Amino acid sequence: MSQQGYVAAPPYSQAQPGMGGYQGGFGAGAAQPLYGHYGGPPQTFNGPPTGMMKAPAPAAAGMPPPAAPSQYNPNVQQNGAHPQRYPPPAAPASYGQPVQSQYNNMAPAAPPPAQQLTNQMSTMNLGSYASGPMQSPPPSNKLCCPAAFPTSTPSSNGPADDATRTTAPQWQAPQWQAPQWPHHQWEAPPCQAWVDPFPAPFLQAPEVSSSLVLDLLVQLDTPSKQVSLGETWQGLTLPGSAGGLAGPPQKKLDPDSIPSTTQVIEDDQAKRGGQVYITNIRGQVPPLVTTEFPIQDQGNASPRFIRCTTYSLPCTADLAKQCQVPLAAIIKPFASVPKNETPLYVVNHGETGPIRCNRCKAYMCPYMQFIDGGRRFQCGFCNCVNEVPAFYFQHLDHMGRRVDFYERPELSLGSYEFAATLDYCKNNKVQNPPAYLFMIDVSYNNVKSGLVKLICDELKTLLDNLPCEDGSESSAIKVGFVTYNKVLHFYNVKSALAQPQMMVVSDTAEMFVPLLDGFLVNYQDSRAVIYNLLDQIPDMFADSNESETVFVPVIQAGVEAFKAAECSGKLFIFHSSMPTAEAPGKLKNRDDKKLVNTDKEKTLFQPQKGVYEQLSKECVAQGCCVDLFLFPSQYVDVATMADVPSHTGGSVYKYNNFQVETDGEHFLTDLRKDVQKSIGFDAIMRVRTSTGFRATEFFGAIHMNNTTDIEMAAVDCDKALTVEFKHDDTLSEETGALMQCALLYTTINGQRRLRIHNLSLNCSLQLSELYKSCETDSLINFFAKSACRAILNQPVKNVREILVNQTAHMLSCYRKNCATPSAASQLILPDAMKVFPVYMNSLMKSAPLVGSTELSTDDRAHQRLSIMAMGVEDTQLLLYPRLTPLHNLDVGSEALPAPVRCSEERLSESGMFLLENGQSMFLWLGLGSPPDIVQSLFNVPSLAHLQGNMSALPELDNPLSAKVRSIISGLMEKRPNSMKLQIVRQKDKPEMLFRQFLVEDKSLHGGASYMDFLCYVHREIRLLLT
């Protein structure tokens, strides 16, 4: 077992473990510009030897920092804690280096030579203070109908001061208990025509559209945009309101007049896409998650790692309670970093380990303030003053900043890693590299369907692509193989063997691993034996009639194997049926559609306790992540079978009625992505915060033994956890709010590392600031996860009610405290939340929450668990699928056609549309599709000739075919999961599947259209305001 490289971090010119995708060696020939803080080649940041410490320079010590230069907005807090310590921009001379314009505008530049690093970094820093694109928050647009507001002159703040004096109803924070609302909005008076958007039975959707009354259409693209906090429009007059109750049905509201998600996405891409986002400003709101932009870390974690529901926290708990906007961060600690951005630096302090605050244990970061000539530092989180260890001492410059500021990632960057010492290792021992164990269900159906052969054939090539440290020739990950049905078969694949050896364990009650030596091996060494094994497995079980399987013993065997090998790792389990064989964890069919929409519906989502719960704990303790590939042909109790994966940072893939011909490629793509993902093992994470607030709730594929430590057997680049914060004191507008997320994990090479992400937020006494700094996509991620957790414990209907209530409450609080007074018939939405209702409505129509007997219990449970681990990007796409018209494609253009709104009204009979939500993908063909398009794509003369059950486009040699296939593969590439392409013709039966993703329409499974929901929420808001 290699033990070197643990204390000494690899030089930066070499590969860094766990970084996925990062190609080592940023030579001069880099094809793409680097947007990292350090433009030069990556450098080591080893702490200097203590003997080289210089005497403090008297001139620098104790000098008070100069005031912040006046030309900079004093409210803009650069780099979080110590804005005044940045040099004024007009001081390039002190760095002996002229300002280089390519750094000012971040134009692509070849990385400079390493020896000039310090000067270049200074120059880059100067450049970053030039008026960058994102230094001030973009003005929001006032969207109002001029006719409705002939004299309105809204100010940019509105009567926001009222926020502190308001006497809004004191709602309970969303704790998912039975709702006790101060108002009775859910008991709509009988005289009101309005009904619950989720009535039962669901297929009788409310007849509301006809009673909608239109006063004036919203002019969404009115040319006279004014700066305002909110978006106002008139026209959503409700039944029962003065304008609408008795009047005759009037013109239907124009669907174009309600806020459009596709428009919001397009606008943000146009406004902020492609511009470098520099993270040096506290409380800065990043571009939308759908916008493509490069990021330069200058003291706060990139939004790829952390996004927040709002970037301006309310100062007091009362304000937070009043507005009901959840305060949460969505953290994706292992998020992939594009190749043109700098990967995380690894700081190595040798045996000393990372510098931490003595009191709160926060790690050295840009929020630590050095004082007393550099001899001590004050913690930005708990204010404790700490001594600087002698080896870490450095002088302060005339600004009061350490002179090595730009040489140390932990002083100047938002995200970086520390090499961890033995103190951070299990049993204080050097860790072994992780292992991947492939466990294949060889019961009758899997052999017969060809699945076993498919897996074995794929593994031969896939194992050549196990993730390895960049620069390493081969992966350090060990591999092992198990097959099973009612009994388990272990294989000795030691390289010295001519033939693999099989050992059978039939006593599954007390699982053990019958061999140690030769079970977990290096693939390259044992390649010949493994090939031999993979060739033999399909034949070995070809005549097996065994259809019963075990499941829990399989996972137990994996944990035992990792225990014996003293390593962490991942189990890849390929399984197809409910484990009914006599063994621990045996399951019975408990599916019962009659429970849907009753108080007992929650039991469908609850896993069977007992042995499964215990197994999750054992897996987490050992760092054993479980990935489950399911191939069910009927109910398999996903809620229970996926319990261990969903607590160990694993993924669950599900291929219903799997057929090699139509689903094989879909599955193999998932498997390849999964095996090659960048990942960390045996992880434990803590989120520290500055005084006044703290993390209270955690959502994700995680396990928690106590209230603060988030344990993950593994965490990969697609897994995100959502953390909710609560006040425990008053926050200060001046110092803001800081958070530090520290993740201790084992790299794929067996190194123990600490990954640190820091983020600073603003705090405000004005609720208008909070609403202005909200991020709808993050809010939705929070609501999706909290609702998916809530349905484990209470009726789905209650959870939906809470979601509607909270939507109405958040928006009414905005209206009451932040918006310009206006007629009650107008619905007013904060600019940053203007498409919030469409997402909330879509969430309530999602499979777990919709309460439809037409959806399979397993599919609902599967989606519920998937959502729990999703990042902001994934929930956004899931809840607002991308519907792209393909019939007017410009085959010569690189650009993708602009997506259209997810509504039937946007489809056209002669059109062709691609819809995808990260889980499913459809190519919809209108009945009147032009024959030449059909011919080009499918090589048939008309739609009538199309074969059903197609899952891929034929590879035809014409520009349209090539273009459409490249669009599809491009989208697949971007998503964490592969999607099976389903080709549906208009009016064919499978079209029903497609239509459930048109989230602006009334749902087939129950649930209101966007328009109806908006009107419903408006009515709730009005009730709250009266």
Ligand SMILES: [Zn+2]
């Ligand atoms: Zn502290």
